[in-house]
Structure formats: structure tokens, C-alpha cells
Amino acid sequence: MEIKKILVCDDDEGILDMLALILEETGHEILLENNSMNVLSIIETQSPDLILLDLWMPVISGDQLLKSIRANSDMHDLPVIVISASRDGRKIAQQAGASAYIAKPFDYQELIDSVDACLSGDITHMSNTI
Amino acid sequence: MNTFRNGKFNLSGESLTDNFELLVKALDASISGIIITDNNQPDNPIVYCNKAFEKISGYQRSEIIGHNCRFLQKDDRAQPARQKLSDCIKIGSDCLVEIRNYRKNGDLFWNELYMSPVKDKSGHITHFIGVQNDVTDRKKAEQDLRQQKDLMEKKIEERTAELRDSEAFLSSIIQTVRESLLVLDPQFNVISANGHFLKTFKVSSEETVNKHLYELGNHQWDIPQLKELLVKILPTNNPVVDFEVEHDFPHIGRKLMLLNAYRVELEGQYKDQILLAIEDITDRREIERRKDDFLSIASHELKTPLTTIKGYIQALQRMVSSEAGERFKTTLDKVAVYVDRLNNLIAELLDVSRIQSGKIELHKTPFNFDAMIGETIEAMQTSTPSHHFILKGSTNSLIEGDESHLIQVVNNLLSNAVKYSPESKEIFIHLSRVSEYVKVSVTDHGLGISIEDQKKVFERFFRVGDVQERFPGMGIGLYICDQIIKNHKGTLWVDSKKGEGSTFSFTLPIGEGQANGN
Numbered sequence A: 001m002e003i004k005k006i007l008v009c010d011d012d013e014g015i016l017d018m019l020a021l022i023l024e025e026t027g028h029e030i031l032l033e034n035n036s037m038n039v040l041s042i043i044e045t046q047s048p049d050l051i052l053l054d055l056w057m058p059v060i061s062g063d064q065l066l067k068s069i070r071a072n073s074d075m076h077d078l079p080v081i082v083i084s085a086s087r088d089g090r091k092i093a094q095q096a097g098a099s100a101y102i103a104k105p106f107d108y109q110e111l112i113d114s115v116d117a118c119l120s121g122d123i124t125h126m127s128n129t130i
Numbered sequence B: 001m002n003t004f005r006n007g008k009f010n011l012s013g014e015s016l017t018d019n020f021e022l023l024v025k026a027l028d029a030s031i032s033g034i035i036i037t038d039n040n041q042p043d044n045p046i047v048y049c050n051k052a053f054e055k056i057s058g059y060q061r062s063e064i065i066g067h068n069c070r071f072l073q074k075d076d077r078a079q080p081a082r083q084k085l086s087d088c089i090k091i092g093s094d095c096l097v098e099i100r101n102y103r104k105n106g107d108l109f110w111n112e113l114y115m116s117p118v119k120d121k122s123g124h125i126t127h128f129i130g131v132q133n134d135v136t137d138r139k140k141a142e143q144d145l146r147q148q149k150d151l152m153e154k155k156i157e158e159r160t161a162e163l164r165d166s167e168a169f170l171s172s173i174i175q176t177v178r179e180s181l182l183v184l185d186p187q188f189n190v191i192s193a194n195g196h197f198l199k200t201f202k203v204s205s206e207e208t209v210n211k212h213l214y215e216l217g218n219h220q221w222d223i224p225q226l227k228e229l230l231v232k233i234l235p236t237n238n239p240v241v242d243f244e245v246e247h248d249f250p251h252i253g254r255k256l257m258l259l260n261a262y263r264v265e266l267e268g269q270y271k272d273q274i275l276l277a278i279e280d281i282t283d284r285r286e287i288e289r290r291k292d293d294f295l296s297i298a299s300h301e302l303k304t305p306l307t308t309i310k311g312y313i314q315a316l317q318r319m320v321s322s323e324a325g326e327r328f329k330t331t332l333d334k335v336a337v338y339v340d341r342l343n344n345l346i347a348e349l350l351d352v353s354r355i356q357s358g359k360i361e362l363h364k365t366p367f368n369f370d371a372m373i374g375e376t377i378e379a380m381q382t383s384t385p386s387h388h389f390i391l392k393g394s395t396n397s398l399i400e401g402d403e404s405h406l407i408q409v410v411n412n413l414l415s416n417a418v419k420y421s422p423e424s425k426e427i428f429i430h431l432s433r434v435s436e437y438v439k440v441s442v443t444d445h446g447l448g449i450s451i452e453d454q455k456k457v458f459e460r461f462f463r464v465g466d467v468q469e470r471f472p473g474m475g476i477g478l479y480i481c482d483q484i485i486k487n488h489k490g491t492l493w494v495d496s497k498k499g500e501g502s503t504f505s506f507t508l509p510i511g512e513g514q515a516n517g518n
Ligand SMILES: Cc1cc2nc3c(=O)[nH]c(=O)nc-3n(C[C@H](O)[C@H](O)[C@H](O)COP(=O)(O)O)c2cc1C
Pocket: B035, B036, B037, B044, B068, B069, B070, B072, B073, B082, B083, B085, B086, B089, B099, B100, B101, B111, B113, B115, B116, B128, B129, B130, B131, B132
């Protein structure tokens, strides 16, 4: 299996730790970041293959970040999975251009499947079915 | 030429359909209410009512289809006529009773009800027909006659009526209530303004009384839509209800006001005056908004650590090797179940706040109704070994609705049925079609609910008194269910007897062309 790079950005350290443990199983390289301000530069320097993104974060929210990723010609095709506990999360993620959406708390298998699908290029945009 | 019933049904229409339509028109032209109930379904649900029934009862067909007629009795249940009806339904005979019934607006009417069974060839009763006549006037005349003996009492009554009729009485009420009130003449000139109005708007009586409504302040009430509603009040008696005005008022600044206007009515007589009530709801709105924000932030914050816990539990479940003890595994599984329950509670709390602020979002798509019910019951059965769920009937319908919210409704009714029937083991679910509606009933033989409490169980945070301490819950499940069903243009109601059990039922309209099968 080709080893890919997954960047996880969430302002909550507990969530980051837990996601690191779960994603370890996929065998991919995991980058953890709790400050959304750093994400764009990490994308430039590390060029991850997939981003897992929280929505409610201080200073720059996940959807703002996602919009700038989609507006940037160097990174607009990057798969981004939004993962959030906000009730309107799905709609916000869809409008911002997410590849997939996962509601917190999530189901283990759903997360792994979604990561696999995005990395293999099966999913590029969220479908309309809610 | 059709030969239906030897041509007896051949009135003059070209086809059976023509004749059928003619009969329906005849039923609708009747001044007596006419009801047909289906005796093959549990508890004789209404499958047909004519126009006169709607008129007499004040209910729309869509509100009562699928219900048993006893809703007309409201909580006036200690009437001998009920027993007679119940006996006649049991033995299948016809009967004539006079029964106190209540219109939708709560007004009493005396219903002279003729009820008769319809039998098929084998003598089996398929339907009942009820013919209702409003005999309130006759009853009233009878009662008046009796009352005339009591002349003394009547005189006292007349005197109080005179007093009440006086304008002085009206104005004394107007002055004391803690709400801003204006009394207007037919040209919308202010006849009087109460103290609360003057205080709220920081104006004097001279600036207000004898002035035209639309000239007050900085022409704040001069709003075309409001004018349109106000001019209709006197000719139609239709009130203006909850009209919102957001405006920058002189002296008091930007405020949100709620307006209600009624034609003044005294002792049953309409006067040529309009009562305009104005309520400042600026603060209330702001508090509602803050509470909304608070709840959605709180639920987000509660869910975040819950996500971490759930993630770790799922990771642990995977790590558990096959040699690990069975007790360890089941313990872990139990933790997972309770984390999900906590998550559902958080979601429910948020739902309540959403519904109150009208922000519930429904995503309606057509789905197979019976399959949804079957799967929901199956899942509930797996997690509830203490009770046995028995499903009967079918609807064979596609429903246009928000499937996940409707699953939530069914889950709620099922889990209540289980929770509130700890001593009994069986829960019955009945599916049927009534006219262009599907109907679901969930019956338990548990605690039951008294007639006074039956209305309240759909209110938020209401829990029956003696249940509170013994059973866990927040009293919002049924409120959410009711709102979801209302949002689908259906009805949710309960039939119950304390100590015997409850049947919670709901109907949902089948969209046009959505019915398949029979
Ligand atoms: C066709 C039909 C029409 C009925 N119409 C009325 C009615 O107009 N008003 C009323 O109070 N009850 C009416 N009932 C009676 C109630 O539905 C119910 O049978 C009665 O209250 C006795 O049953 P219960 O003791 O279970 O409530 C009607 C019943 C049938 C079958």
C-alpha cells in the first residue's frame, strides 16, 4: 500500500489524540495540528494527501479555511473531510466545498471508510443526500 | 349501462363514478353531520366525514381523520350516553343518544347522535355510520324553561349584566391590565389609551386620545399590511393576530412590538370599536435568541469530549483480542450504549430549542413507509428483550417525508410504551390506511394517562406527576414528536385510560400519486 499523508486539524487536543490513535491503524502518516492558522502553510510545505478539518475553531473557522483552500489554484483539488459537532455542520461543510462530512460523535468504520474513499479519489464532492 | 345493485345505483349519471360523485354531493348537502367509521380497524377510526360535520364540530377533516369520535367529548367523560354507545358498538345495534360534545374552540353543543352498523352479506359489521344533529337550541330552550322558576336569581344576574355592559366596566379593565391597549372607533381614531400604553411609549394622553392611529408618534403604525388587516376587523370580525412591527419609535428607540386587534364584544354583542393590544417583545426575542445560541454552543461543547470518549471506546472494542474475557467485552459494549444515549439526550435538548424558534429543518423525500416502520421496530426489539413488539396491518404506501425524523417519532412512541408499561410484556403496533392518510397506532397495557393529563403530555417538559420520580426522562420526547408530525401535516394524539394502558396514534397524508397497491 502506498503511504499517504493525512493532516488533522482540530482545536481540541483530546480529539486530536484520539484521532491519531484511530488513524494509526490505516498505516498512513498522520500530521496533527491544533491551530487552524498554520494549516495553509503546512499544506504548502508538507503537501498532505487528505485533510480532516473541524469547523468551530478560534480565529479561522474550518469553513473559512476550506473556502480559501478551494479558492487557491495550487490546492483546490485537495480532498477535505469536515468533521464537526455543530448541528448545521453538514450544510456548512457542503457550502464550503467539503469532499465529505462526518458528524461528531462518529462511527469508527464510517471514518475509516470515508478516509479510504477520499484517498483513492472515489469521492471529490459531498453528495446532496442528507 | 352498469348493473351495479340491479341498477338501483344508477341515479342518472353516465357511469358509476358519476353516480358516486352525485351521492357524495348529496352527503355534503345534508345539514346533519355524517360520519363513517371502519369497524375492521381497531377502535373505529373515522374514514369519512361530510361538510356539515366539519361545520358543526369546527374541526377540519384532515385534523380528525383516523381518530375515534370520542375526541368530541373532550374531558367530559362521565356521561351515561357513552356507555350506551359503547354497548351498542359491542353488540352491533343502532341507537339514538343525546351527548354533550365540544367544538374545536371549546364551545359545548348538544349532539343528537344516531349511530347504526353496516353489515356485509355474512352479517359481519364492516362500518358504523353516525348522523349528528346540533340540538343545543332545543336543549337550551328546555333548560331555560326550568330556569325561569328561579326568577330571583335571574334578576341578580341581569343586574350584574347591566353593570358589565357599561363602558365604565370596560374602561376599568383596560386601565388595570399590564398591557398597552388602545380602543379605536371605526375610523381608527383613538377613543382611549390605557396607562400602560402611555408609560410604554412615553407619551401623554393629549398626544394620543382623539388622534388618528396612523398619525401617532412618527407614523409608526402606518403600515400597509397592518392597515389591510385592520380594515377587515369590523366587517368580518376577524381579529389581527400576532402582527410584528419592528420600528424606531420616538422616545424609546428600536423595538419589536407584537400587535393583536379584536372587535370589542360585550355580553355577546359586537360593538363598533376595536381593541388594539400592543406588547413589547424586544427583550423576549433577545432572550430567546440567546437561549438558542447557548443551547447550540452547549451541545457542541458537550459533544466534543463525548466524541473523544466514543472514539476511544470504539478503538478499545477493536483492540480487545479474542482471548479477552466475555465480561470485559460486554462491559465495554454497555459503555458504548450509554455514550450513545447521552448523545441522543443532547440532541433532543437542541431539538427543543430548534423547534421553538421554528428552525427545525425537514428534508422530505419519498420512502417506503411500511419498511421504515418494520426496520425501526426490529432495531428496537433487538435492544429491548424485556418486551415483545407485535406488528399488524400494512399501509403499502410511499410517504413524502423526513424519514430520519419520522423514525425518531416511532422510536419515541415505542420507547415510551416500553418505559411506561414495566409490568406488561407486549406492545402492539397497528398500521392502516384511512382515506388518503396512513395511520400508525402504538398500544401498551401499562400505566395509562388520566384524561386531564392527556392534553398536556404533548407540551414540552410536562411529565405526569406520579411518574416523575419513578421513571427517567425530560418530558420533551412527545413534544418533539408532535411538532414533527405537525410539520408533516398529520396529527398525533392519545387514547388512554388510567391504569389500563395507552394508544398513541399518528396520521400522515399520502402525497398525490404516492399510494401504490390496493
Ligand atoms: C359512527 C360513529 C359515530 C360517533 N359519533 C360520535 C359523536 O358524534 N359524538 C360522540 O361523543 N361520540 C360519538 N361516537 C362514540 C365514540 O366514538 C365512542 O364509541 C364512545 O365514546 C364510547 O366509547 P368509549 O367509552 O371507548 O369512549 C361515535 C361512534 C361511532 C361508531
